Amino acid sequence: QEAARQLTPDEQAAKKLEDQKAVEDADMENIQDTFGVDKNNIYNMRPETTEQFLEFAQAIVERLTIYEKSPHYPTVLEHVYRNCCVEVDPDEIKKLASSLNAVASEKLKIQKAKTKKGKKKGGVSKEANTLYEDTVYDEYDDFM
Numbered sequence: 001q002e003a004a005r006q007l008t009p010d011e012q013a014a015k016k017l018e019d020q021k022a023v024e025d026a027d028m029e030n031i032q033d034t035f036g037v038d039k040n041n042i043y044n045m046r047p048e049t050t051e052q053f054l055e056f057a058q059a060i061v062e063r064l065t066i067y068e069k070s071p072h073y074p075t076v077l078e079h080v081y082r083n084c085c086v087e088v089d090p091d092e093i094k095k096l097a098s099s100l101n102a103v104a105s106e107k108l109k110i111q112k113a114k115t116k117k118g119k120k121k122g123g124v125s126k127e128a129n130t131l132y133e134d135t136v137y138d139e140y141d142d143f144m
Helices: 009-036 051-065 073-084 091-116 124-134 140-143
Strands: none
Touching: 051 073
16 A cells, blocks of 8 residues: 555655665675775774664774873873763763763772772781880899
8 A cells, every 4th residue: 555655755755865875885885895894993884773883882992992001091082082072962971971980989999999908007016016025124024
């Protein structure tokens, strides 16, 4: 029945765009296969679904974390976050900030736990104190 009914001009345009996109996607896939292009390369990815965007995010993470030991890495991350959030809704930016704060809190807890384990107590240890007491002359040593 649907095939028999006439499409409106808007529906015809939408169908034409959908068909054109399908042809372009197929052509792109053929070109990539022909030239051995890595589809998982960040520059070749064209995410559309949530799953594809998560794969894209993972590819970006893998690319960026190569440089995490560099002293310039935090500057790069700040620049990336700042420039990527220009057109993002403020509520989404708040979620991102909250997520980053949670990561920072976890890192601080881990760092504090490491410093507590590695830190020695101040003052003289009990063993050293009793050793010192035995070598000091006092009034009770005359009785012995």
